[in-house]
Each structure stands twice: as C-alpha cells, then as structure tokens.
Amino acid sequence: MRAELITIGDEILIGQIVNTNAVFLAKALNKIGIEITKITSISDNKEAIINALESSYPRSKLVVLTGGLGPTKDDITKHTLCAYFNDILVENKEILFHIEEIFKKYVTTPINDQNRKQALLPSKAKILKNEYGTASGMWFEKNDQVIIALPGVPFEMKALVNDSVLPSLKSRYIRPFIYHKTVLTYGLGESAIAERIVEWENNLPKDIKLAYLPSLGRVRLRISGKGDDELLLEKQIDSLIGGLLPLIKDIFVGYEDDSMFEEKIQSEFLSRNLSLAIAESCTGGEIASRLTKIPGASGYFKGGLVVYQTNTKSNILDISETLIEKHSVVSKAVAELMALNVRKKFNSSIGISTTGNAGPSKGDSDAEVGTVWIAIATNERVYSEKFLFGKHRDRIIGKAVNKALELLFKQLI
Amino acid sequence: MRAELITIGDEILIGQIVNTNAVFLAKALNKIGIEITKITSISDNKEAIINALESSYPRSKLVVLTGGLGPTKDDITKHTLCAYFNDILVENKEILFHIEEIFKKYVTTPINDQNRKQALLPSKAKILKNEYGTASGMWFEKNDQVIIALPGVPFEMKALVNDSVLPSLKSRYIRPFIYHKTVLTYGLGESAIAERIVEWENNLPKDIKLAYLPSLGRVRLRISGKGDDELLLEKQIDSLIGGLLPLIKDIFVGYEDDSMFEEKIQSEFLSRNLSLAIAESCTGGEIASRLTKIPGASGYFKGGLVVYQTNTKSNILDISETLIEKHSVVSKAVAELMALNVRKKFNSSIGISTTGNAGPSKGDSDAEVGTVWIAIATNERVYSEKFLFGKHRDRIIGKAVNKALELLFKQLI
Numbered sequence: 001m002r003a004e005l006i007t008i009g010d011e012i013l014i015g016q017i018v019n020t021n022a023v024f025l026a027k028a029l030n031k032i033g034i035e036i037t038k039i040t041s042i043s044d045n046k047e048a049i050i051n052a053l054e055s056s057y058p059r060s061k062l063v064v065l066t067g068g069l070g071p072t073k074d075d076i077t078k079h080t081l082c083a084y085f086n087d088i089l090v091e092n093k094e095i096l097f098h099i100e101e102i103f104k105k106y107v108t109t110p111i112n113d114q115n116r117k118q119a120l121l122p123s124k125a126k127i128l129k130n131e132y133g134t135a136s137g138m139w140f141e142k143n144d145q146v147i148i149a150l151p152g153v154p155f156e157m158k159a160l161v162n163d164s165v166l167p168s169l170k171s172r173y174i175r176p177f178i179y180h181k182t183v184l185t186y187g188l189g190e191s192a193i194a195e196r197i198v199e200w201e202n203n204l205p206k207d208i209k210l211a212y213l214p215s216l217g218r219v220r221l222r223i224s225g226k227g228d229d230e231l232l233l234e235k236q237i238d239s240l241i242g243g244l245l246p247l248i249k250d251i252f253v254g255y256e257d258d259s260m261f262e263e264k265i266q267s268e269f270l271s272r273n274l275s276l277a278i279a280e281s282c283t284g285g286e287i288a289s290r291l292t293k294i295p296g297a298s299g300y301f302k303g304g305l306v307v308y309q310t311n312t313k314s315n316i317l318d319i320s321e322t323l324i325e326k327h328s329v330v331s332k333a334v335a336e337l338m339a340l341n342v343r344k345k346f347n348s349s350i351g352i353s354t355t356g357n358a359g360p361s362k363g364d365s366d367a368e369v370g371t372v373w374i375a376i377a378t379n380e381r382v383y384s385e386k387f388l389f390g391k392h393r394d395r396i397i398g399k400a401v402n403k404a405l406e407l408l409f410k411q412l413i
Numbered sequence: 414m415r416a417e418l419i420t421i422g423d424e425i426l427i428g429q430i431v432n433t434n435a436v437f438l439a440k441a442l443n444k445i446g447i448e449i450t451k452i453t454s455i456s457d458n459k460e461a462i463i464n465a466l467e468s469s470y471p472r473s474k475l476v477v478l479t480g481g482l483g484p485t486k487d488d489i490t491k492h493t494l495c496a497y498f499n500d501i502l503v504e505n506k507e508i509l510f511h512i513e514e515i516f517k518k519y520v521t522t523p524i525n526d527q528n529r530k531q532a533l534l535p536s537k538a539k540i541l542k543n544e545y546g547t548a549s550g551m552w553f554e555k556n557d558q559v560i561i562a563l564p565g566v567p568f569e570m571k572a573l574v575n576d577s578v579l580p581s582l583k584s585r586y587i588r589p590f591i592y593h594k595t596v597l598t599y600g601l602g603e604s605a606i607a608e609r610i611v612e613w614e615n616n617l618p619k620d621i622k623l624a625y626l627p628s629l630g631r632v633r634l635r636i637s638g639k640g641d642d643e644l645l646l647e648k649q650i651d652s653l654i655g656g657l658l659p660l661i662k663d664i665f666v667g668y669e670d671d672s673m674f675e676e677k678i679q680s681e682f683l684s685r686n687l688s689l690a691i692a693e694s695c696t697g698g699e700i701a702s703r704l705t706k707i708p709g710a711s712g713y714f715k716g717g718l719v720v721y722q723t724n725t726k727s728n729i730l731d732i733s734e735t736l737i738e739k740h741s742v743v744s745k746a747v748a749e750l751m752a753l754n755v756r757k758k759f760n761s762s763i764g765i766s767t768t769g770n771a772g773p774s775k776g777d778s779d780a781e782v783g784t785v786w787i788a789i790a791t792n793e794r795v796y797s798e799k800f801l802f803g804k805h806r807d808r809i810i811g812k813a814v815n816k817a818l819e820l821l822f823k824q825l826i
Binding site: 009010011012013014015016017018019020022023024025026027028030035036037038039040041042043044048055070071072073074107109112114115153155180182188189190191192194195201209210211212213214220222224278280283284285286287288289291292293295297298301302303304305306307308309311312315316345346347358359360361364392393394395397 | 422423424425426427428429430431432433435436437438439440441443448449450451452453454455456457461468483484485486487520522525527528566568593595601602603604605607608614622623624625626627633635637691693696697698699700701702704705706708710711714715716717718719720721722724725728729758759760771772773774776777805806807808810
C-alpha cells in the first residue's frame, strides 16, 4: 500500500528547521506496512497545498499532511482544506471544552479568542482530539482516498499518530509487511565493504534491497524486503544476514539505530558489573550526554569531568602544569594522565579521556586544529591514540565523540 | 526566481535519516535570492527520479538533486540522468587522477574498480569536482532549465555548493533579494504573543510575512520579505522590527538561530570578564556540550562536573549523604549546594546545577519523573527553581537544558 506525506510550512523551504515530522511519520507508517513513495514540502500557501493534494490523486490512497493548524494568522491549512473539500467550519463543543481545560490546567496566560477558534472545525472531517494541544487532527475521505491533516508541533503530532491515526489505519486497510534490518559497522569505507561482500550482494534475491549509509566514520547496511507473510519475510532477511555477518565480523557493531553504540556499551558495562568515568576536554560533555540519553545509564556511569580550560585540568584533575608545559595540553601524556586520574577520582573500573583542538583557533595548544588524543585507563593498563579529524569544529567534535565511543566499545568486547 | 530540490534515497522515505541536505540547500539558495517552492524526497528508483524531473518543468528554472551518486550498487542517479538526457558515460581523466590521489592520501584500504568507475561521467554535463570525495557533481542544461546533481554525503555536498554551485548560479541568473529576520522569544506561548502584537501584525505591509515557530518553551518570530533593492528591503524589515521590540521586550532573547542563547551567554560572560562552572546530574553533560559548541567558549567556561550517580555527588562534589537522605537527591537543598560547591571547586564567578529525574523509572529519588531543580550560585546569592517537564526522557532533558540556559541568560542581563 502506497502513501505520501505533505509537510506544510515555509520554515522547511527556507531551511530554518529540519523536517523531523517526516522521519517520524515515515517510520511509523512503514512499521504497519505502508510504504511512503514521496515526501513533499510546500509553503503555507493555499494554491501550493491544493496543487499538492490534487496531484497526489489517484497515485496514493493515503495522504498525510502536517503543519499549518496553529492559532496564528500564518496557519491556513484548515481553511484550505475547507476550500478543497467544499466544506464549512462548525464549532465542536467537545473540542472547545478540551481547549478550555488545557488553558485552565497548564497555561499561565488566560485563554483568548484565537485559542477558542481552534474549536471551529470542518464539518465533513472526523476529528482527532489532540490530548496535548489545541490543534485537532482531521480525517477526510473523498473518492476512495484518505487525507489526514495533523498539527506540525512534533510532540502533539506524534501522540495523535500513535493514539488515533495508526489504530484507524490498521483497521481501515489490509497491508503487507515491510521489514528492514540495519547492520551498523565501523572503521571501513562503503566501497571497501562493498568489495568484501560483492558475492553475497550479487546473490541477493531480486526483491531484497541493500543500501549503504555512510556517516562520520561509520557505515550502516540496510537490508529491506516486503511480503504478505511476516514470519517468512523476517526469516528470509535474517538468514541472509546470517550469511553476511561472517564477512564483516571485525567491523560489526550491532543492529539498527543511532544510539546503538551507547546501548551496547551500557549493556556490556552492566552485565560485567563495571563502571565508567569520563574526563572530557574538546568534546565538552558530549560523550557523557550521549551515554546518559539511554535510560538506566546511572547503573554504570559514575560521572564525568568537563575540564575545558587548561588550568581546570591542573586544579580539578591534578594534571601538573609542568607536565602540560612539557608535552602541550593536547598530547599523549596529558590524555593518559586524564584517563588515569578521572578513573581514580571517581573510583571507576574504566576511565576515558579526550583532549584536542576543535578550532577554529589554536588555543592553548601547539597542536594543529583537528588533532584529538583519546585515552582509556583500566585496572590493567592505560593506552591512547591520536586522531586528525579535519578542520571543521562541529565535525571534529562529532568524530571525536564517535571515536571515543568506538574505542570504549572495542575495549569492552 | 523559483527553484526546487529533489532528494533521492530510500533512507529518507523509510524515516531512517533526517533530511539535513534540504535544510542546507534551502538556506544557501535563499541567501542568494533563490526561492525554494518545493522539496521532494523520492526513492532510489529510476521511474521516480524521471517523473520528478519531468514534473518540475516548466514550473522551476532550477532543480537541485542530491543523493545516489556513491560507488555502490544502490546508487543509480548517474545512470538515470544519462537516460533522462539521452547521454553516455565517458571516463574523465582529471577526475580519475583526483580519485586515485584521494585514495593515496586519505584511505587505508586500496582503491578498487568501483572507486575508479566514479570517474565515468555523463558527456553532456559540466563536471563539478568534489574536493572531499569521489562522487562528482554534475551541471546539466536543457530547455532553459538547469539541473544540478550533487552527492548525498552532507559534508561533500556542502563544499561543492559553496565552492562551485553558488558562484555559478550567481553569475548565471539575475536574482531578487530575500531577507528573513527571526526574533527569538522565551517564556510565552504563540497565541499569547499573537494577542499582544495583534495591532502590529495587522499593520504589516501585504508583501511582508510573519511566521510563529514554537519549540520546547521558546517561540521564534520570523519576518520575511522579497525585493529588488537589498538596502531598502532590509531597512523596511528592520524598521518593522523596531516597532515590534517594545511589545516583546520582557521575552526577547535576540535575533536568529538555534545557538542564540549559547552565543549571547558567551558574549555576556566574556564582556564582563566572568567565568562559569556547571554541575550536571539529569542533563548529563548536555549543558556543557551546548556551550562548548561555540568557538571561544574556553574564554569563560572553566569546566563542569557530571555527577550522575548519587554517590558521585557525595564523593566528588561534597554533597553529604545526610543532606541527600534528608531532602532527597532531587531537591532544592541538593541543587543549591551543587551550584555553590561547583562554583567554589572551579573558582568561578557563577555556578549552575541541575538535579532531576528524567525517568523512565524513579531511580534514587522520591521525585516524580519529570521533576527538575535548577540552581544558580553567584558571589551574592544562590537561588533555585523547580520545574515539571512531563514524562518523556528526551523532552525532559531537552527542556531542562533549555531552561538552565534561560536562567543563566536572565541572571546575566
């Protein structure tokens, strides 16, 4: 079953925000067997919205729109849908009551007319109540096509999708199964991986797709298929991956998603009853932040130090000024002592540290912009590695965080 | 002048990645007066690519495509463009040499045939050399329409756009000026702001657009216009904003972008010769990480502690176990002592702390999931505030970080 998404809002067309709503919707619909064939972003403009709706028919049985349902003047989706469906707005008593309740309970400013007007809704639509906000969702049907309009505020849209849209779609349509499995690898480029697995790839069945997704030193391999029998499809893909794994075992991290490394690290620490402390300089707290995004991190992560200024390294982490002067603040000696000292200070099984120059200027160090030292200290040894991560501050920090997590992962397995 | 973007890749349609390329391109083209009217994401599929190209004509004089130019089998954009333009692939000697050089200099694995094939390029296209990778950009012209294909790897695409696409577009087209100015506000919802500025908004000239963009407790107001005289346009918008500011002065942060708060905070600290130390519990290092993303943060940011486990708060930050037992780890008393002690420990002018429960389980505290205390200590006083940030871990952390930066900002101004 094919569907398309239309996201409405100038903020996407001028590059002011990232279209995360499309990501969520595509993922959620895919999971219930609905394939997204097209995502279109258009302006808060009546003509553009109507054109996009018209051109979607008869290509797609289902269209999900987001955005433009707010209370302010720039929000025109509701009126445009009325024009498209030749409909009128009527006051919905239940929604009006709901809006008044929201203001009573959660909002410090008093309710105003614009807020109340959010209860004026198209008469032909099935209204989807928005538990967390005042902009209702709407479900229209016309010529065997379903058109669903949702608010653009991500949190409200997501709740509406999970609570009413998905259940309704599930009962409305018979859908096939779509199955993706993604393998995360590190340390090898995409064409080197492709060369290594060429025979395996050539032998993939015609209806199974393989994609390579490179990003900051990691490559994800996604294997996708579609079928009517869920179990059979999963079995087929799992068995294909069974043939892939021996070919990539030295670069394999695990399956699926962005927080893979962080989750793997957490489960290794917890299952082996180890603990961690971090001393970050150039990564500025981002390693700690990434690890603590995972629920349960407090089970192994004792804490960390962000020793950003050079004299903080001396005062807080006992890295002597003499050592810093002798070796420079971005050096093997400083990185290793940081890892040793943070391990000792926090009384943890493992200590990890970063010290580097993220630029744009050289700062307190002689090291070139992009130089980063990462060190790990355990009860048995301390070791470190030097990296050159290019010239761009954001990328240097991002790559250093990824690399530190990689080294930690390698240390554990 | 109107243009559209087409991003190619299943990873967007299944929700595996966020379309950041569209954000960058839209912003970059807008800046030189090119208005994006449509962004379309489609599959790595020949028919879908050709349909998207065909339907863009004659609507848009300029189409920018990204994605599908890599060396692996799933990349089909180059071959599809050959079919669309009735063209053939020929080996480009200069690009072949460039690819070989990249492998010699930067890649640890040897070059293979797939990499060399990246030098086979459409004969009718002007080739845009990719300094940072092996996938070249291509510039086609047909029937007065320009179609530019760029690699999907963000870093490579961006460099190509800055180094060759933008300069060529600038000399190829006469363009109007587009001017956006965005005002960042905090602490008031969008309809309350709309009510407050209703008269000002109603008096806006017809060709000036106002948009409201709410997100995690902040609202951005974007004022946009288009015109042939750059100075006149900027003057007009700046003078309109001059009328807006007095109406929102208590909720105004500054102009433009996401790192606004961080930049403002940094410039306040630097200009007043103050320094900062942070003690983070539930925010896990994210406040430090956000502040250190701004170049020059080492000028005022001494460092921070991530005291994640309860006993780390005692051992590292001298918060006595008795105090924690008496008040609970998520409490006014603990937050304030954390701020005081981190200030003292790092010898900084200001100390800020967070302690809260980001869930999903209650952890070491009696506090409900979503409860966060934030405290600030200066040489004159220590004060704190309690917040309830809902039930969702990511949002709790995100809102706590935003709120901490807000309080710090308020403290400074």
